[in-house]
Amino acid sequence: MTSASTSQNAFLHPFAKPTKENFIKLVRGQGALVWDDKGNELIDGMASLWYCAVGHGRKEIGDAVAKQISTLEAYSTFDPFTNEPVEILAEKLISICPMPEARVFFCGSGSEAVDSAMKLARLAHVQAGHPERTVIISRMRGYHGTNYGGTSAQGLPLNKIGYGPLVPDVEQVASDDLEAMSVLMSQRGNTIAAVLAEPLQGAGGVYPPTPGYLEGLRKLCDQHGAFLIFDEVITGFARLGTWFGANFYNVNPDLLCFAKAVTSGYQPLGGIFVGKAVRKSLEADADFILRTGYTYSGHASACAAALVNLEIIERENLADRATHIGKRIGDALNALVRDGVIESARGDGAVWAAGLHSTQNNIKIRDRMLELGAITRAINADTNTFCPPLVITDTQLDKLLDAFATAASGK
Numbered sequence: 356m357t358s359a360s361t362s363q364n365a366f367l368h369p370f371a372k373p374t375k376e377n378f379i380k381l382v383r384g385q386g387a388l389v390w391d392d393k394g395n396e397l398i399d400g401m402a403s404l405w406y407c408a409v410g411h412g413r414k415e416i417g418d419a420v421a422k423q424i425s426t427l428e429a430y431s432t433f434d435p436f437t438n439e440p441v442e443i444l445a446e447k448l449i450s451i452c453p454m455p456e457a458r459v460f461f462c463g464s465g466s467e468a469v470d471s472a473m474k475l476a477r478l479a480h481v482q483a484g485h486p487e488r489t490v491i492i493s494r495m496r497g498y499h500g501t502n503y504g505g506t507s508a509q510g511l512p513l514n515k516i517g518y519g520p521l522v523p524d525v526e527q528v529a530s531d532d533l534e535a536m537s538v539l540m541s542q543r544g545n546t547i548a549a550v551l552a553e554p555l556q557g558a559g560g561v562y563p564p565t566p567g568y569l570e571g572l573r574k575l576c577d578q579h580g581a582f583l584i585f586d587e588v589i590t591g592f593a594r595l596g597t598w599f600g601a602n603f604y605n606v607n608p609d610l611l612c613f614a615k616a617v618t619s620g621y622q623p624l625g626g627i628f629v630g631k632a633v634r635k636s637l638e639a640d641a642d643f644i645l646r647t648g649y650t651y652s653g654h655a656s657a658c659a660a661a662l663v664n665l666e667i668i669e670r671e672n673l674a675d676r677a678t679h680i681g682k683r684i685g686d687a688l689n690a691l692v693r694d695g696v697i698e699s700a701r702g703d704g705a706v707w708a709a710g711l712h713s714t715q716n717n718i719k720i721r722d723r724m725l726e727l728g729a730i731t732r733a734i735n736a737d738t739n740t741f742c743p744p745l746v747i748t749d750t751q752l753d754k755l756l757d758a759f760a761t762a763a764s765g766k
């Protein structure tokens with residue numbers, strides 16, 4: 356550990372050393388490009404933090420949000436209120452939801468979506484007369500945000516240290532190990548509330564599911580009377596070339612968490628699709644009151660941003676574009692594997708990772724890429740990830756991949 360003088364910055368950055376002083380100050384964005392305060396142009400290879408599907412600088416979203424703010428910025432949607440943007444957005448989301456007869460619950464972020472889904476899963480069992488069903492099983496390498504539920508459920512041990520006792524009855528098993536999941540579910544028997552999984556593990560290093568894994572989870576949940584929760588905070592809204600990972604992998608969950616690309620980040624918004632089985636329990640007693648939700652659940656201006664964002668995804672056919680982008684990234688990374696420059700390439704749709712050799716340094720590669728005018732994310736010790744805005748041009752994509760090839764070759 357090195358000692359350091361107290362930082363002068365008022366802003367305490369998330370996921371950073373509290374003593375770090377210098378950050379890259381971004382001032383403007385357009386499409387897949389962003390600029391810093393020194394005038395440097397950077398290709399955004401990460402859609403910021405996996406969210407900016409429609410690209411930066413979309414005036415039409417800004418206009419819709421400004422209009423909503425100057426009409427009714429927001430108003431609580433706790434009983435007895437509602438507002439027009441949230442009602443229209445809920446209808447729109449249900450029209451693209453992979454799960455039949457679902458409803459949608461809103462919150463402000465992916466972490467809130469995960470915590471709310473964990474609560475709803477347990478609550479639905481209580482309402483169905485099974486309060487003993489409290490256990491939530493998640494996977495190693497999974498990332499589910501940083502609220503206490505998501506911190507307890509995530510499978511990235513470093514992110515769990517130092518926060519005191521976490522939520523009880525939340526356990527992890529090795530990712531992709533269906534047998535381990537099956538054994539644990541048999542041991543926990545009828546105390547299981549839910550299994551929580553990202554269809555493709557994102558922030559843990561971009562790991563697509565092994566063949567049959569998600570189908571296997573669905574089967575195990577059905578056998579054991581547990582709900583299946585998909586955390587689609589990264590995979591939602593065309594990232595894989597379909598609206599949701601559930602469509603891409605053809606497996607339907609009982610609850611589906613979303614955030615990020617629902618607005619492409621123009622406003623903070625998250626939510627959960629609440630499927631038929633969970634709904635049925637929550638709606639069974641007409642006098643039951645759902646006592647969870649957030650001040651900004653159904654925030655009118657955030658919903659206005661989401662509506663235009665979804666319209667752009669459809670109008671510009673960004674789902675097809677994701678498939679095209681993913682193929683180009685996959686081809687380029689696989690060529691680097693064949694040339695021995697990197698060890699492995701992993702991904703589906705337009706979210707990919709380069710697995711590095713143990714002799715390579717992901718931070719050095721990331722920093723060299725910044726010098727070359729391109730952004731990737733360095734994850735763990737051995738991974739650089741790619742998740743560009745779905746509007747990135749082929750020329751920009753080639754520049755991004757060239758910069759990575761140069762940096763990974765140590766040049």
Ligand SMILES: Cc1ncc(COP(=O)(O)O)c(C=O)c1O
Nearest residue numbers: 464465466498499500586588589
């Ligand atoms: C799969 C997944 N779940 C949850 C979250 C947390 O979302 P947020 O940072 O919006 O709280 C993330 C964020 O990266 C994520 O990737």
